[in-house]
Amino acid sequence: MKKLLSLLLAGVMTLSLAACGGSADATDADNSAESGGQKYVIATDTAFPPFEFTDASGNFVGIDVDIINAIAEDQGFEVDIQSLGFDAALLAVQSGQADGVIAGMSITDERKQTFDFSDPYYTADVTMAVAKGSDIKSFEDLNGKVVAVKTGTNGADFAKSMADQYGYTVTEFKDSPTMYQDVIAGNTAACFEDYPVMAYNVQQGAELEIPEGMTGAGSDYGFAVKKGENADLLAAFQAGLANIKANGKYQEIIDSYTK
Ligand code: GLN
Numbered sequence: 001m002k003k004l005l006s007l008l009l010a011g012v013m014t015l016s017l018a019a020c021g022g023s024a025d026a027t028d029a030d031n032s033a034e035s036g037g038q039k040y041v042i043a044t045d046t047a048f049p050p051f052e053f054t055d056a057s058g059n060f061v062g063i064d065v066d067i068i069n070a071i072a073e074d075q076g077f078e079v080d081i082q083s084l085g086f087d088a089a090l091l092a093v094q095s096g097q098a099d100g101v102i103a104g105m106s107i108t109d110e111r112k113q114t115f116d117f118s119d120p121y122y123t124a125d126v127t128m129a130v131a132k133g134s135d136i137k138s139f140e141d142l143n144g145k146v147v148a149v150k151t152g153t154n155g156a157d158f159a160k161s162m163a164d165q166y167g168y169t170v171t172e173f174k175d176s177p178t179m180y181q182d183v184i185a186g187n188t189a190a191c192f193e194d195y196p197v198m199a200y201n202v203q204q205g206a207e208l209e210i211p212e213g214m215t216g217a218g219s220d221y222g223f224a225v226k227k228g229e230n231a232d233l234l235a236a237f238q239a240g241l242a243n244i245k246a247n248g249k250y251q252e253i254i255d256s257y258t259k
Helices: 002-019 026-036 063-075 086-094 154-166 176-184 195-203 231-246 249-258
Strands: 039-044 078-083 115-117 122-131 146-150 169-173 190-194 215-221 224-226
Touching: 039 063, 039 086, 063 078, 063 231, 063 249, 086 224, 122 154, 122 176, 122 195, 146 154, 146 176, 154 169, 154 190, 154 215, 169 176, 176 190, 176 195, 190 195, 195 249, 224 231, 231 249
Parallel strands: 039 078, 146 169, 146 190
Antiparallel strands: 115 224, 122 190, 122 215
């Protein structure tokens, strides 16, 4: 209903602009984007740096946040970014409470049953991580131990897929910081997390380390909408992503968090 209203409003605005003989110059375009542009609710994770996190000044920032904002600006729509948590973000889109999700979300065949994905915008492996100074260095060392994963993630699937083979059990957490804390406290022997996120946290001083070579489950990240819904938003994301890749904005965003 809201959507219909703003579509109608946009239509009325276009008509009235035309009636005044106003040409859509840059200023008019800006105004119409602000007042008549479609507003989408975009769900994301809470703490998944450098993709989404709250910085030292209390601002919610990150690669995903900057990408969706840059695309919204490029395509003339507005976003209401909601930091819900990873599995909650996916559920919000499935239940129609959010229009799209950008959360370092891996494009998988299973998820393609229920989501439509954009083109990939990033690629990442999953890695094991352990407490600093831990003597656990490999999957073999996990025998008889408990490992921590985040609910609904690729990392959780990866850890579960090897649990029988290496003789460990898996316990789930809702968010990454709580999962890391459990490993640092020594309750769990290791956690599984996307490599760039783990590397960023270690670089920022997390009391964790990344053993060599304990990686896998490589995947591409995509923006997603509920399957069969919000085709307009998905198309705008695609077009905007192509534009910000072509004009250097995409690379600028990546570099600002990874250099
Ligand atoms: N890339 C992983 C996945 O899609 C983790 C995403 C996340 O924790 N935000 O499952």
